[in-house]
Amino acid sequence: MKSALKTIALAAAIGLTAISGAAAEQVRVGFAAEPYPPFTSPDASGNWEGWEVDFMKAICAEAKLDCVITPVAWDGIIPALTTNKIDMIIGSMSITAERQQTIDFSDKYYNSPPGIIGAKDAKFDATPEGLAGKTLGVQVATIHQVYANKYFGAAGATVKEYQTQDEANNDLAAGRIDAVQADSIALGDFLKTEQGSACCDMKGTVKDDPEILGLGVGVGLRKGETELKDKINAAIKAIRANGTYDTFSKKYFDFDVYGG
Template sequence: MKNVLKTIMAAAGLVGALVSPLAFASAASAETVKIGVAAEPYPPFSTPDASGNWSGWEIDFMHALCEDQKMDCQIVPVAWDGLIPALTSGQIDAIMSSMSHTKERAKTIDFSDKYYFGPVVILGPKGADLKATADSLADKIIGVQTATNYQRYVEKYFPKSTVKTYQTQDEVYQDLAAGRIDATIDGQIVSASFLKSPSGACCEVKDQVKIDNEIFGYGSSVGLRKGDDALKEKFNKAIANVRANGTYDKITKKYFDFDIYGN
């Protein structure tokens, strides 16, 4: 009888040895969060190198949030206009790509608390007399990245202008530097990097646009699937913790000499 019991216990132990790694793997995979980032460079927030490694303010901030909540976060590059479809279809679990929380987007996805909100500006060639008004920009070619709030803003407030769309803001800046467009609209935080670059020597900030919250929303936030309240709570807790413990300021000082959190 003892031998039979030993055999049963040994078998149970073998099964446990086989099952446990699978159980642990399942638990680990449950903690994995796939975070979608726009595939194109968006310095100083997110930039990939030749090996596909990402760096930038938003990448550092992402790692801080994930560390705070003990989440295993994986970056998944996705074309900008494919980020929301990738989220709603389950290919990614969250979006962290300077995406503004707007009422229009909130019809499709949910958002965390904001983590930054910067001014929006008009950029153009040095010496050009351009203001953020419909008359000043009449008959001008304004370059914008497609499917962005900037495109919506230009189409609404500068109806006399010609809007030229691009897949990336990088391409917009290339054409601005080459003189193929007259102006562009972008966040002041991001445009600062362009203006400090060799190609950006051509241009300068012309004017700051009036913020329309219906278009620009209420700050850049983590995009989440509707109903994913547990993950939303984790990100909100992480954002609050990282801001409170000084990590937010420490990361920000690496890239900016001013506060980007905004009002």
């Protein structure tokens, strides 16, 4: 009888271990706490939505990961990753050589050029000459801040830094600054709003500089997390191949957001 009970107990233990082993690995995904439509923003109930939310859900399902959105202030998001407060970053973070000194990246999952917007009645283009003498708003700790300081600040523009993209857009709409630089897709989304369409238009995209602007947007990962990186890269490749990527992208864009 004791032998039978031991056999049953051992079988139960093995069963519990198998169930536990089959559970999806939980991964804390760092999102910028500030809204960045159409990529990420909380709805009225505080639930996150947007293209990158759909992207996260698709790759996590493909990689069999239990992903939990963890909002972090943008200027502290890399330190949050390196100090193990989060496990990866999905936040329109460009793959740059400077960032690669501190963190690792997945393969690219989208790419779009930075744009410049300004008041509709202002006649200038997205060049250092066009912005000379003007005040240009950028979000701190972004490639746009670095680019604007190098190309526009050095040519006579005043570069004003903001904690969030919304603050920069609001100041532009109120006439307190002349222009804003950010991702052209995010700026296009702002121009579709009542506030944006009333005040502003796109002045153009900036000249490329891969050293600053990077090689597209990737998932930020801690250095040495090879297994997680391999899972994410395999998932990106799979959703691109099986049509999932195109399906959710069509809800937001009428062009190929993956880019060149």
